[in-house]
Amino acid sequence: MKQHHYLKLLFILFLVSCNQEKTIPIKPNIIPIPLSQVINKGAFFLNKNVALLFDEELKNIAEYFNSYLKTEFDLELAVTQQKQKIQFSINSSIKNEEAYHLKIEENQILIEAKTQKGAFYAVQSLIQLLPLKNEEKQISIQCLEITDAPQFKYRGMHLDVSRHFFSVDFIKKYINIMSILKKNTFHWHLTEDQGWRIEIKKYPKLQEIAAFRNETLIGHYSDQPHKFNGKKYGGFYTQEEIKDLVKYALERQITIIPEIEMPGHSQAAIAAYPQLGCTEKQVEVATKWGIFNDIYCPKETTFKFLEDVIDEVVELFPGKYIHIGGDEAPKTNWKNCRHCQKLIKTKKLKDEHGLQSYFITRMEKYINSKGKQIIGWDEILEGGLAPNATVMSWRGTKGAVQAAKEKHNVILTPGSHCYFDHYQSTNENEPLAFGGFLPLEKVYSFHPIPKELTKEESKYVLGAQGNLWTEYIPTSEQAEYMAFPRAIALSEVVWSANKNKNYTNFVKRLERFNLRLDAMNVNYANHLYEVKGELISKNGKLTYQLETTTDKKIVYTTDGNDPIFLEKSIYKKPVEIDSSTILKAAVFNNDGKQLGSVFKQKINLHKAVGKKISLSVAPHKSYNAGGKQALINGISGNNKRYGDKEWLGFSGEDVEITIDFDEVTEINSISTRFYNGTGQWIYAPKKINIFFDDKNHPFELKLNNTENLLVEAILVGDHIKAKKIKIFIPNYGIIPEGKQGAGHKAWTFIDEIIVE
Incomplete structure (x- = not known):
């Protein structure tokens, strides 16, 4: 009988040990990567x-963490004396208000911070260790020690709810x-222009x-002719909904900055109150995208x-x-407005750009009187910058450099690295997007401090925003698909000063983070398992190189x-x-399961x-990722x-392209394509000229096919023999009135030059 009990005890101990084997803590994969992270032996x-113990100042953060455990694991910690504990403590010696210290030992987890902000970020790191x-029957957490602090003060994400309207629930998510x-x-x-989304009680017509x-416009703006769906569209947030969202954000240490556009992008407001425009004529809320002449007078x-709205x-x-926006404000109506022209003379302004500066400066003074400061897009630099304004630089980094040198705070958000409405993959099945190409790796490569700034000037760079x-x-x-994971990459750019961070390591951590997004039902774009390729020419031989961002096959x-x-x-x-070859490839795991979409590349081995x-x-x-050889x-x-x-x-420039064959070559046709x-x-x-060798004629x-998105140019020769081809491509010229970018020189985009 005793032997029976002894064997039963051994069996129970065996089960316990098996269970413990299953609760090995997950490997730390925190995003954004902490400043310092030391892994220790053991698990909590x-x-x-x-x-659950806490200093009174950190009670809200401790309760937030307890609420998370209750929701995710049906586990609620109590404020009692136990052998094991999680302790939230104020540490006033920590200098940065957003910094934290997280120490996990076998019998306790210690979170130290100067403020609630730091403690909250410690909790976010701790959650990623769960x-x-x-996933596991027991919750085990790797013993480690983290010392962490953000690299930049401003770490932002933007959402436009005017072109398309999103629910309160989605904004909370x-x-x-x-x-x-x-x-x-x-x-x-x-x-x-396409919609006013905030309730202003004094102006009900808004x-x-x-x-x-x-x-609403159907398809892309570049599709001609424009088509519309004929359906009324819109909505707005009540002030009660906004208060609720502000409270929700503050509980998560997030400040909401509202944008009220002025003087441009204001056609919707003028549609409600025509007296706000220069012509005072009735206009409609815009039904397509772009820039419109009806701006505030x-x-x-x-x-x-506007002062009532600000109130x-x-x-x-x-x-x-x-x-306050301040971007893309056409001056056409101001030029034709008697009041505007009189105001320019009365205020001794240089021109309409000076009038915009006057407009912004006046509104800034009013906003300052309310205890607030303004942020504007980099166009507010035109005509002179308002005294206390912060500049959000979106047209490259030039605006940021200028503002910082003038000792104004700047936030970097250049279209090249921070516009998540651009395409993120070359996959033909990607959803319709504004244009451009911004893959995940390029976002991760972003450095918010422009190299033109000195160390002292760099202090005016507050951070960056997607x-x-x-x-x-x-x-x-689709908003989730476009924002994530690019917003995740940018989070590491602006938070982490860890010198060892790199894209390959980030991708490995992102694979784990994606599982968390799955659990939250986030429709993120997963391009980690796509294949990229490049044709390599070396020593007269051509090879095609394939790569993927992961370590999969x-x-x-x-x-x-x-591929199989x-x-x-x-x-x-x-x-x-x-x-000439059609090459296909895909990423597989070790079990032979295909993980991503099939990559397809047609290679045309022309002359x-x-x-x-x-x-020239x-x-x-x-727009030079492939270099000149891409042509x-x-x-x-x-x-x-x-x-x-x-x-x-090419931005507004004429281009001459020379192709040198080194020997006389028979040419029967030359073709290329232009994006339109x-x-x-x-x-x-409008036309191109093709020269053979050094002939002057x-x-x-x-090229007359101006309504198509792709315009082909094809020259069919008659056994022309030449060593060189020169192709002269004059820029289209100034974009005409009534078109997007009117008054600016057009861009030229050139595709492969095929010689047969």
Whole structure:
């Protein structure tokens, strides 16, 4: 009998030990990566016998963590004396208000911070050390010690709710994900030409008229002719809803900055109150995207209206800033307005740009009188910067450099790295987007401090922000797809000063973080398992190099069939290319399961591939990913968008391209394509000239197909023999009135030059 009990006890101990084996803590994969992280031996086991202790100043943060445990694990900690404990403590010796110290030992977890902000960020790191719901029976946490602090004060995400309207529930979800990523500012774009989204009680027509448009553009602005869906669209947030969202954000250490656009992007408000415009004629809330001439007229009735709006706005948002826009304000109506011209003379202003500066400065003084400061897009630099303004630099970094040198605070949000409405993959199945190309790796490579700034000037850089403009984002699911994971990469850019951070390591941590997004039902874009490729020309031989961001296997074919996981098909070295080929590839795990979509690349081995090429001007740095060789590498650009590495973009310049064959070559045809996205300031040239060798008489090709997105230029020769080809491509010229970018020189985008 005793032996029976002894064997039973051994069996129970065996079960316990097996159970403990299953509760090995997850490997730390915190995003953004902490400043310092030391892994120690052992684990802390979290269960109902753990006490939750806190200093009174950190009670809210401790309760937030307890609420999370209750929701995710049905576990609620009590404030009792136990052997094991989680302790939240104020440590006034910590200098940075957002810094924290997290120490996990076998019998206690210690969180130290100077303020609630730091303690909250410690909790977010701690949560990422926990298993996912139902992932483990016991919650074990790796013993470690973290010392962490943010690199920048301003860590923002933006959301445009004017082009498309999003529910309160979605905005809470958006803010919650931001808080997990230790972001601290939500820039809420509330007013636009296409819709006014904030309740202003003194002006009810803003809710009745300005908040709704009669219909919405279908497809892309560049699609011609424009088509509309004929459906009324809109909505607005009540002041009670806004108060609730502000409270929700503050509980997560996030400040909401409202944007009330002025003087431009104001057609919706003028539709409700026509006297706010220069013509005082009735207009409609805009039904398509772009820039419109109907902007606020700088007269007393307008200033009274805006001051009344600000009065209600400041009561709703307790933060330091009000964003006033200030971007893309056409001066056409001001030039034709007697009042505006008289005001320019009366105030001794230089021109309409000076009038905009007067407008912004006047509104800044009023906003300052309410205890707030303004932020504006970098156009507010034009005509002179308002005294206390903070500049949000979106047109590259030039505005940031200028503002910082003038000792103004700046926030970096350049379109090249921070506009998440741009395409993020070359996959043909990507949802419709504004344009451009901003993959995850490029976001991660962003350095917010421009190199032109001195160390002293760099102090004016507050941080950076990701922007989500929603012209082509009609649903919350698509908003999530466009924002994440690029916002995750940017969170590490602005938070972490860890010198060892790198993209490869980030991707490994992101694979784990994606499981958390899955658990939160976030419709993120997962391009981690896509294949990228590049044609390499070396010593007269062509090879195609494949790569993926993960350590998984690439499987490929060159016969046009989809890849199958076979040992002979696993990619090990660059693929030799000796004829025109259709190459396909995909990423597989070790079990033979395909993880991503199939990569397909058609390689056209025409006569110019691998030859010498020179350009009279360099492509714009934002659209030169493939370099000049991209024009003759045998690979054509994307049919729907211009932002991949195969299209080269030139800003307002004539271009001469020379292809040198080194020997006399028979040429039967030359063809290329131009992108013609007029809504994005991109125009195909009206004509091109082609020269053979040094002959002075070119072949002239006139291009008249101006309504198509892609415009082809094809020269069919008659056994022309030449060593060199010169192609002269004149810029389209000035964009005409009534078009997007009117008055500016057009962009030129050129695809593969195919020589047969």
